[in-house]
Amino acid sequence: MTTLFGRRVLLRPLTVSDFEQWQEVRRRNVDWLTKWEPIRIAGQPDVVEDRDAFAVRCSARQRERQLGTGYGFGIFAEGDFAGEINLSSVQRGPFQSSYVGYWIDEKQAGNGYVPEALIVLVRYAFEELRLHRVQIAIIPRNAASRRVVEKLDLRSEGVAERYLEINGVWEDHVRYAITAEEWEARAEELLGAWVD
Ligand SMILES: CC(C)(COP(=O)(O)OP(=O)(O)OC[C@H]1O[C@@H](n2cnc3c(N)ncnc32)[C@H](O)[C@@H]1OP(=O)(O)O)[C@@H](O)C(=O)NCCC(=O)NCCS
Numbered sequence: 001m002t003t004l005f006g007r008r009v010l011l012r013p014l015t016v017s018d019f020e021q022w023q024e025v026r027r028r029n030v031d032w033l034t035k036w037e038p039i040r041i042a043g044q045p046d047v048v049e050d051r052d053a054f055a056v057r058c059s060a061r062q063r064e065r066q067l068g069t070g071y072g073f074g075i076f077a078e079g080d081f082a083g084e085i086n087l088s089s090v091q092r093g094p095f096q097s098s099y100v101g102y103w104i105d106e107k108q109a110g111n112g113y114v115p116e117a118l119i120v121l122v123r124y125a126f127e128e129l130r131l132h133r134v135q136i137a138i139i140p141r142n143a144a145s146r147r148v149v150e151k152l153d154l155r156s157e158g159v160a161e162r163y164l165e166i167n168g169v170w171e172d173h174v175r176y177a178i179t180a181e182e183w184e185a186r187a188e189e190l191l192g193a194w195v196d
Contacts, residue, residue: 001013002065002071002073002124004073004120004121004123004124005120006116006117006119006120006194006195007116007194007195007196008077008078008111008113008116009075009076009077009082009113009116009117009120010075010076011073011074011075011076011085011117011120011121012073012074012076013058013061013062013065013072013073013074014058014061014072014073014074014084015058016051016054016055016058018074018081019051019054019055021080021081022054022074022081023048023049023054025081025082025083025105026048027048028105028106028107029103029105029106032106033103034167035166035167036103036139036142036145036166036167037103037166037167038164038165038166038167039165039167039168064088068090068092068129069088069089069090070086070087070088070089070090070098071086071087071090071098071121071124071129072084072086072087072088073085073086073117073121075102075104075113075114075117077108077111077113080108081105082104082105082108082113083102083103083104083105083108083113083114083117084101084102084103085100085101085102085114085117085118085121086100086101086102087099087100087121087124087125087129087134088100088101090129090131095132095133096130096131096132096133097131097132097133097134097135098125098129098131098133098134098135099134099135099136099137100118100121100122100134100135100136101136102114102117102118102145102148109144112151112194114148115148115151115152115194116194116195118148118149118152119152119190119191119194119195120195122134122178122183122190123183123187123191123195126180126183126184126187131180132179132180133177133178133179133180134177134178134179135175135176135177136149136154136175136176136177137160137163137164137173137174137175137176138173138174138176139166139171139172139173139174140159140172140173140174146174149176152190152194154176154177154178155176155177155178155182156174156175156176157175157176157177158174158175159172159173159174159175160172160173160175163175
C-alpha cells in the first residue's frame with residue numbers, strides 16, 4: 001500500500017476497516033461539506049450509511065490505482081483520520097495531467113493540514129507518477145480553499161464558467177495549476193516550508 005509522509009500528515013488509501021472512523025467524520029460534517037460537493041446520484045447507495053457501499057468505493061479506488069487513472073488517499077493527522085485528498089482523471093499521452101480534490105474535518109480545519117497534504121501529493125504526482133501537470137478547480141467564493149492554493153503560490157489560469165456541477169448547480173471555478181517545470185524550480189522551497 002502506498003503511504004506518503006508529510007511533517008504531520010500521513011496519506012494512505014482508505015480500506016474498509018476505516019469505515020467507522022470515516023463514517024463518524026462524514027456524518028458530523030454534512031453541513032460543512034455538502035455545499036462544496038456533487039450531489040449523490042439518485043439510486044446510488046449511500047456510502048456514509050452503508051458499510052458494503054463503502055467497501056465497493058474502496059475497491060473502486062484500488063482498481064483506479066491499478067489502472068493508473070486515479071490515486072485516492074485518506075489524510076491522517078497526528079494518527080486520526082482527518083479527511084481525504086485525491087488525484088483523479090489521470091490522463092497520459094500528450095497531457096500527462098491530473099486533478100486534485102480535497103476536504104478536511106471541520107474540527108481539524110485551520111491547522112494547515114491540507115496545504116501540507118497537497119504538497120506531499122504534488123511531489124508524488126511529479127516525482128513518482130511522472131505527470132506533467134496538476135490542476136485544482138475552486139469555486140470563487142470558497143475562500144478557505146483558495147487560501148490553500150494561494151499560500152502555496154500556485155498559478156491561477158483564470159475562471160472556467162459553469163465548469164462543475166456542485167450541490168446541484170453548474171458553478172464557475174477558478175482553475176489553478178502547477179507543472180513539472182514549476183515543481184522542479186520550487187520543490188526545495190515548498191518541501192522545506194511544508195514537509196521536511
Ligand atoms: C478548504 C479546506 C480543505 C482547507 O483545509 P485546511 O487544512 O483547513 O487549510 P488551512 O489550515 O490552510 O486553512 C485555509 C483557510 O481556511 C480558513 N479557515 C481556517 N479555519 C477555519 C475554520 N475553522 N472554518 C472555516 N474556515 C477556516 C482560513 O481562511 C485559512 O486561511 P489562513 O490559514 O490564511 O487563515 C477546508 O476548509 C475544507 O475541507 N473545506 C470544506 C470542503 C472544501 O471546500 N473542499 C475544497 C473544494 S475545492
